[in-house]
Amino acid sequence: MPVASGSSGTEATTHAASHAWTACPWTRTSTPAGQALRSGVPAFFADPAEMTRAYPRASVLSEKHAWAFLPLVVSDRRVGCCVLSYDHPHIFGASDRATLVSLGGLIAQAMDRALLYDAKHDLAHGLQQALLPMTLPTMRNLAVAARSCVSFYDEVEVTDAKKLDIDHVVPLAEAWDSEWAAGRREQYADDLGSERSLVAVTAKSNRPRATRTPQWLPPAAAAQCTYASDWVATKLRWKLTIDMKEQAALEKLAGSCPDALVEYEVAP
CATH class of the missing domain: 3.30.450.40 (GAF domain)
Known part of the structure; x- marks a missing residue:
């Protein structure tokens, strides 16, 4: 303490x-x-x-x-x-x-x-180790020319896993600010049950985001509607509320995303 x-x-x-x-x-x-x-x-x-x-x-x-x-x-x-x-x-x-x-x-x-940031950093590092393999299996008569991942937020192709963050679309602070018990917060932090709750993005596109609301948008224009859909889907999945500023930002963005589809399953 x-x-x-x-x-x-x-x-x-x-x-x-x-x-x-x-x-x-x-x-x-x-x-x-x-x-x-x-x-x-x-x-x-x-x-x-x-x-x-x-x-x-x-x-x-x-x-x-x-x-x-x-x-x-x-x-x-x-x-x-x-x-x-x-x-x-x-x-x-x-x-x-x-x-x-x-x-x-x-x-x-x-x-x-500050403690939340440390916990998020440790979690991201652990997820990187678990989700981003550092080596590929050796296959006979097959040579790996390159391996890469395209960052969701800025559409940058990354070949070095150390330059990626595993980010929560809806920041961990949302869970910490809720009245959930510690166990429920951990479930949210480790949510692998939804493919859009956690995304691989470049560190440089993720760090400025911090704990902002949808007023922050990904630098890549093509990712913005998907980002809004994922935000709403995650909120619905975990039954998290939205505030007035958040609602206004989402409604403004929805006008530019007429074909956006929100799909989700309620978290267990």
């Missing part, structure tokens, strides 16, 4: 404070960070005396004089704790607390997105 530490002091002091809090057994309720994480409730200490009354040993871990412990929670999942420390005693008024709680929410979302 990551811990982030911030300070208004010097860089060296900040690093020392961060190391002290990270080394602390803060997953326990006997520490302010551990209690904040377990309860999901931020903790504020205006001065060392207030900290000492609640946690007698905690205040000696840094030379600071006021602290804010912000649990980083996303959809009831604990992703870390942000620790802010001050060089001087600091009274946390209602405005300060509201601002810091909002800051903690933004940091939690950013960390969750």
Whole structure:
């Protein structure tokens, strides 16, 4: 579980404070960070005396004089704790607390997105290993002149598997933002039951896409209608909702795709 530490002091002091809090057994309720994480409730200490009354040993871990412990929670999942420390005693008024709680929410979302990106990268690498064979079988009286894959998004022919991404047409973030259980999210991430849920594309065409909605379109014009159909089919397959911006983008694109056909099977 990551811990982030911030300070208004010097860089060296900040690093020392961060190391002290990270080394602390803060997953326990006997520490302010551990209690904040377990309860999901931020903790504020205006001065060392207030900290000492609640946690007698905690205040000696840094030379600071006021602290804010912000649990980083996303959809009831604990992703870390942000620790802010001050060089001087600091009274946390209602405005300060509201601002810091909002800051903690933004940091939690950013960390969750970063973890999601790492998970997606690892998954894509694993799928590349599984779906894109690195060697071909040897056949008598047959010589392989070349092997290639045409990227769906930009119609670029690729002969090096390392230059391909296995991408989810509807980004993984859609599953992570839903109220699904972890097992259901994993099923979505590994969906091999639909040939259009996962596509092989060049890394350069996929990376700018990030987690955008259908407002982003593949560079290849010939792929755009298929992309819209696959997006809708995946949403229907997994019973995912769409928001207003997404609906507007799809309706606008549908006007240019009169012959587009949406086919899907509901995911088990």
